Amino acid sequence: MALAGVALCASACGGSSSGGAGAAGSGAGGDHLTIWSQWLKGQPGQQFLQAAVDDFQKQTGIKVTVQWKGNAVVKSLLPALNSPDVPTDVVETSASQIQNVLYPAGGMLDLTSAYQQQVPGTGQTVAQVVGPAATSLATPTDAAGQTTGGPVVVPYWASATGVVFYNGQNFPALESAAPKDWDAFFSILDAQKAKNRRPLAQDGSVTSYNAVFYNDFLASILGPDALNKAETDKTGQTWKQPGYLQAAQLVERLAKGGYFTDGYDASKFPAMENKWANNDADFNVNGSWLPSEVGPVAAPGFDYRSFAFPAVAGHSAPPLNVTVSGIGVLKSSKHQAAAEKFAAFLLQRGYQEQVATEMQNIPIAKDVPAPPAVQAVKQAIDAGQVNTVRSPASLADYNAKIYFGLDDKLIFGKLSAAQFIDSMSSDSADYWKSKG
Known part of the structure; x- marks a missing residue:
């Protein structure tokens, strides 16, 4: 979803569907590294990665073959993960996919040693370039939130949700004076309502987008682990504790106060974000990929700007919900050293700059700026304002059957906060009780 179908390219993009043999160079002579990637041919991520592969081959003499699998990469790999002849050395995808699907199956290498490698040209190790927050997100945890080993991904880019986007042409003052809490933000929204605007675009058909509001209101009021605590309480009584209702009341205020665009509760994605991109709404709470996603349909000269989800007044701002993506190495690989070398190779400053300029996404390296549209988000990530509390994979069924449906009714105004x-x-x- 983050970048699919976006036609972005620069002069360094290019290459065939798989890397050919590189010129002999320093290093690993006969190694032949195979990568299965989350990208499809023609996507900005694929073009970036192919160019990096071509450079890596020329500089190291290590031959690299890439298969562009798209979003099916993990599903395609899982059946063969523990077979005698696993078809790849590296899987390039999101850390959450590796942690939730491939790591529990026992096929992924602990990359602690890779984090001690030097990143060429930086004088820093992988661990120093990646930083502690992203390292935490690359490390598996158990149901209690305790780490179960070292990191299983070396990330090279990040995405974030709960980002408030707007057109800088319409709100120039916000770039240097974004609202710090929802009291201030409501004042801005109310001013737009007074102009007969419905200021918030919301694609109601996407349940995970709908849940961002309650999730982040609750994280601001009670902390980022509050939702997990309530969902795992088998008595259901945690939901009755103070703070849970307050978060629901804020969603109710948005739903019943005329803040969302007309038809949001019956729309089909991406209708509402497209309306926002054409200035039919003022703000869109979304993911860091939004500018790339709406680019082909946006109004001419649209100036993408953003700020992080504000705090509930009197509380701290919720930490950003960040996903990191990058290189995972299979335990069965016969080329682990070459795979780790490639992972470090992607963290060089030049490639990190291309993550921003060519992929239009957020580089992992702390000293490399993101595109202007999400630079405020990058600054929050670099400052460590990242949610490292993750929902256990075991709660996926609960969320599908209980939380998402009721949250949809809350944000559509079909339930009051108390009823929710x-x-x-x-x-x-x-x-x-049904689970025994």
Whole structure:
């Protein structure tokens, strides 16, 4: 979703669908590295990675073959993960996919040693370039949130959700004076409503987008682990504790106060974000990929700007929900050293700059700026304002059957805040009782 179908390219892009043999160079002579990638041919990520592969081959003499699998990369690899003849050395995808699917199956290498490697031309190790917050996101945890080993991904880019986007042409003052809390933001939204605007675009058909509001309101009020605590309470009583209702009341205020664009509750993605990109709405709470996603349909001269989801007044801002993506190495690989070398290769400043300029996304390296549209988000990530609390994979069924459906009704104005809390409490208890 983050970058699919976006036609962005620069002079350094290019290459065939797989890397050919490079010129003999320093290093690993007969190595032949195979990579399965999350990108499809023609996507900015594919063009970036192919160019990096071509450079790597020329500089190291290591032959690299890439298969562009797209979003099916993990699903395609899983059946062969522990077979005697695994078809790849490296899987290039999001850390969450590796942690939730491939790592539990026992096929991924602990990359602690890779984090001690020097990144060429930087004088820093991989660990220093990646930073502690991103390293944490690249490290698997158990149901209690405890790490279960070292990192299993060397990330080279990041994305974030809960980002508030706007057109800088329409709100020039916000670039240097973004609202720090929702009291200030409501004042801006109310001023737009007074102009007969519906200021917030919301694609209601995407449940995960709908959930951002309650998730981040709750994280601001009670902390980023509050949702996990309530969802895993088999009695359902945690939902009744102070703070959970306050977060729901803020969603109710948005839903019943006329803040969302007309038809958001019956729209089909991406109708509402496209309306926003054509100035039919003022703000869109979305992911860092939004500018690339709407680029082909946006109004001419649209100036993408953003700020992080504001705090609930009187509380701290919620930490950013960040996903990191990069290089995972299979335990069965016979070319682990070459794979780790390639992972470090992508963290050089030149390639990190291309993550921003060619992929139009957020570089991992702390000293490399992101595109202007998400630079404020990058600054928050570099400052460590990142949510490292993750929802256990075991809660996926609960979210699908309980939370997302009730949250949709809350954000559509079909449930009051009090009704939402009562339903979450009782339905949670019934759900866990059915599980024994």
